[in-house]
Each structure stands twice: as structure tokens, then as C-alpha cells.
Amino acid sequence: MNYTVFNAPIGEVYILEKDRVIIEVLFDDEPFLAKQRTSEIIKEETPVLIEAKRQLDEYFNRERKVFTLPLKQEGSPFQKQVWEALSTIPYGESKSYADIAEAIGNPKAVRAIGQANRRNALPIFIPCHRVIGKDRSLTGYAGSKTDMKAVLLELEGIPFVKK
Incomplete structure (x- = not known):
């Protein structure tokens, strides 16, 4: 490695x-x-x-909106499904945990979506920072690093509410 x-x-x-x-x-x-x-x-x-x-x-430097890198991470089929959904969130846009649950056809899995986000081993490249609360509030990122999440969201021009 x-x-x-x-x-x-x-x-x-x-x-x-x-x-x-x-x-x-x-x-x-x-x-x-x-x-x-x-x-x-x-x-x-x-x-x-x-x-x-x-x-x-x-x-x-705001010159790239899509990463084109070979990526691989291990996870359950559910986690992989969530990470795939995260990969479809465009630069400069956000989704809620409920939006991701709906996107994967499992609307009651909101909490599990949060756990899959937390297990994302490829943050930034697989943009879990683009998932925020339904009320646009910051929620955990890479554990509890909401300050990093705020920087990434600001960089992309995504509006959010800091609580």
C-alpha cells in the first residue's frame, strides 16, 4: 500500500x-x-x-467539479448502494439523508444512510459532504468534523445552516 x-x-x-x-x-x-x-x-x-x-x-482551486480517479472501498451491499447514490450528487448541490434514502428505494433507512456516510472511506472523492439535514443544517462529517464539511460546502457554494 x-x-x-x-x-x-x-x-x-x-x-x-x-x-x-x-x-x-x-x-x-x-x-x-x-x-x-x-x-x-x-x-x-x-x-x-x-x-x-x-x-x-x-x-x-474551483477548477474541477468531477473526479476521474480509480476508486475502491469495501462495504456491505447497502453501503455500496449509498456510496453510489452519493456519487451522483452534482458539484454545488446537496441532498438530505431522506433524499438519499428515497433515491435508493429505502425511504425508512435515513439513520442507516448516516451510518453509511460515516463509513465512506473516500470522502471528497465520494462526496458525502454534500449530504446535509433536511433543514439545511450541518450534520456530522467524517465523524464529527462539521468544520471541514462547512469549508467544502462553502467552496462549492452550497447553502447550509450552522447550528
Whole structure:
């Protein structure tokens, strides 16, 4: 497994790649260091990681709205269905958890949608930050990082309410 670090307006972003596919994005040193202790990770600028950094740079400079990277993450069929739905939310738009539940044909799964969002190992690339409360309020992001979510939403011009 290889990794690189991208210095973003939201802080350091660790991008992990295995077999030429991006498998995980981490925002904090702690989770990254924990991953490093339990996995064989090498800091190496592979072509996929170089491209990921280039695309992130374009995104944060408002030059890119769609990522075109090889992505893969493990999850249940339900989680994969949710992540696929997240991938269809266009840049600059948002959906509620209820909207995603409706989109996957499971309108009562609102809470489970939140849990699938939380398990998204590829934030930004699979835009779980674009899911906000029905009342446009910020809800958890990558755990409890609503400050990061606010930066990403502001970058994309998505209106939200901070509670």
C-alpha cells in the first residue's frame, strides 16, 4: 500500500492507494498513524497518487467539479448502494439523508444512510459532504468534523445552516 499527503485548506489529507486504485482518504494524523502501525504503508508518489493530488488541487482551486480517479472501498451491499447514490450528487448541490434514502428505494433507512456516510472511506472523492439535514443544517462529517464539511460546502457554494 502506498500513500501521499496533500496539504488542503481543510488540513493534511492522506491518500492511500493499493494496486493502482485509491482505497482510502484520511484527514487526521491519528487515524493515519494508527493505519501505519497496523499496515505496511510506504510513502511513494505513484502515478495514481500524483493524479489524485492534481485533481484535489484543481478542486480546491474551483477548477474541477468531477473526479476521474480509480476508486475502491469495501462495504456491505447497502453501503455500496449509498456510496453510489452519493456519487451522483452534482458539484454545488446537496441532498438530505431522506433524499438519499428515497433515491435508493429505502425511504425508512435515513439513520442507516448516516451510518453509511460515516463509513465512506473516500470522502471528497465520494462526496458525502454534500449530504446535509433536511433543514439545511450541518450534520456530522467524517465523524464529527462539521468544520471541514462547512469549508467544502462553502467552496462549492452550497447553502447550509450552522447550528
